[in-house]
Amino acid sequence: MVTPEARKNARSVGVSLIVLMLVGVGIYIASTAQTGLPLTQRTTVKASVDNINTLSVNDEVRQRSKRIGRVSAIDFIDGRALVTMKLEGDHKIYNDAHAAVWDTSALAQKFIELDPGTSAAGRLGDKVIPVTQTTGSSDLQQLLGVLDPETRTQASSTIREIGGGVAGHSQDIHNFLDISQDLLDDLSTTANTLASDQMDLPALLRSADQLVSRFNGREEQISALVQQTDSTLRGITVDQGKSLETALAKTPTTLQEVRDALHSLDTPLADLQVAMTSLEPGAASLGQSTPDLRGVLREAVPVLGKVPGVSEHAEPAVEDLRHTFADARPLAPKVTDALGYLATPLGVLVPYGPEIGQFFVRGHSFVSEGPASGIRFARLSPNVGVGSVTGGLYRSDDFPRNDYPKPGEATRDRATTGLPPGLLPSGGHR
Template sequence: MTVARVSRAQGRSFYLGLVILVLAGVVTYVSLTADQGLPGSARTEVKAAFDDVGSLTAGADVRRNSVRIGRVASVDLVGGRPQVTMELDGHQPVYRNARAAIWDQSALSQKFVELLPGDATAPPLGDGVIPAAATEGSADIARLFDVLDQPTRDAATSAVRQLGTGMAGHSQDLHDLLGSLPGILGDTGAVASAIASREADLPALLASTDRLAGRFEGRQKDLESLVVQLDQTLQAVHVDDGKPLADTLKAAPDLLRHGTAAAAALTQPLADARAAVTDLRTGAKSLGDATPDLRGVLQEAPAQLQKIPGFANQATPAVDSLTQTFADLRPLAARLGDGLPALTSLLQTLAPYAPEIGDFAYHGGLVFAGHAGDRHYMRVELVLPGLAGATAGVTPLNAMTPVARNPYPAPGQDTQDRAQGPGLLGGRN
């Protein structure tokens, strides 16, 4: 019999493979028992009774202030009551005044035990069991549905089932929605703030909405017909897989751009039109107020207008004569135009002496006015510059009395100068 010899390289490979298999077995064992702690490590066993453990299972976390301190070793039924056995990492003191509660770790009903080990004011728990009076059982969210009657629960079940069916195959859409949700929530917050503002007047809006909804009462048939027509319209829009609508929407940006420019160009004309209409409002009102008077004039005018032809025929010879007269006066008007500036200068010079001119005309009229039985007197004074004046009249010529007079009195001073001279019979006039 021939014995095969193994080479040294083959021996090394065998031992290396054996070592790898052992290491893989150790890693697998550690992975499977990782939730139970390292092999051979110290543990503290604690038992607690609960009224209800819900979906709590072995391997669930045991936490203290939400920090993991151990695991649930088993969940047993002892004396008709659930009892949870917990293994805490290391040596941890637990006292008889300890408390425990089963809390939800997620919305999917994953549970963990929150343990408060108590304090040294009570003796150690040892092999004892935390009583149910010191524990808080599980409160599953499914119990909320117990308040609903059977038809409501059936309807909710159907809604959830249909929602799941509708969401099937839309995981990417849901992912996109969740990715956009922060922005959507921000916009929702802005919209909510705008709605809650004083300017929005939400109560008045709700009241108006209620009145609007009340207007639809009794018109359900009309609304149904409107919905049917809308469905037909949408089906017509969807013809050819919506290609005409897609082409229209593709051209919409350019249309909106041109429409914006046109609207901007119309702004100033519309403003001018508004100003014109505003200005015309007053005129239109005045025209409306004057319409009754205008109607009366138009009603009475025919009779008066019928008289105008006869008057025009009679006035024609006079108008012809006046035409020749104005033609003859045209050269005189030119001369008067040349002379009026000189007359203006003369009148400006005589204007300050207007009171004296009027006084002279008045007294001159008294001298030459004739009245039966009246005697007329007139005194004439000869005034020479630098000499006394001489008065002629009832006073003899050789008895002329010198009088100091101003031959060129200033405007308004003639009355004072005349009052200083002798009057009739030695008096003053």
């Protein structure tokens, strides 16, 4: 009779065997997973390739970027690689098929992109895809090989700097990716705006091309400008930019003061406008007179040309006058005193100016008798008074006379004699 303990042990052994079988199947599947599912149909295709670079066994074979198999073997015949591919399932490959070694990523991982061809070319069968229908690998290193050593060195330095800058900013990159959807939406809006007719992007690009063409031949000036800008920015960042921070902190107050100053200029500028408006007619007249002034200046050239000669002739006389004035300089105080002394008598004689002038006029008439060219003589005419005519019978003092006429009265003074008009002496006018 089987005891319960024996049945329990039998179940444990059975479970253990089942577990071992499952583990074995799992290990088998895991070890063959990269070669495809077991017990499935496979299609073998071979291709001759010039350069496979880092392509290796078990790398993927894809059709339109979808995995359809793997590389099962790589052999080298006559300097070319013979690549054997195992495709999962039944695939029809034709004589015009094409195979290319492509990069999975920038890390040089490869795969084969297989184009099965067209049915019109016939089935490929066991034949090898010729090298003329394959494309070798173009490694990133080969691409960089076209660059000169200096450019490669700088590119390498740039990549290292970018790597160093990105290090430790994984959270920032994560945040950037979180908002990338919004950025892409904004980028879509920007792209639509650039593509609109109102933007006229082709005209903008042409203008930009013309602008860039203006910089041709000015590389040295641009380089100098960049260096100066670098020096300026370095100067700004001195002391962690505290000077700039202080300047920016004072900017609002400064701008307000500048605004007030500009407002205070309104009145002077208005006055200046009025002044300029008033000056406008004069300026216009000056502009109109400019041709006449130009003519005067042109005609004055010959006259001015004679000035040096006149000045040379006048120089001796001027020199003599200089000595004369130097000799007369001591007399100047005395002349000043004499004029001061004459001020009083001249002040008295000023009212009699007309009579004094008349005296000299009559004096000239007194001595003007005679031929035009000959001896001059004076003309005397007796002035008979009342006393002389009457033989002293009547005294002249008995008749009114003005011995001290006021200024301007001498020529109009007439003595009243009381005689008949025919006996009035010719000297009745005083």
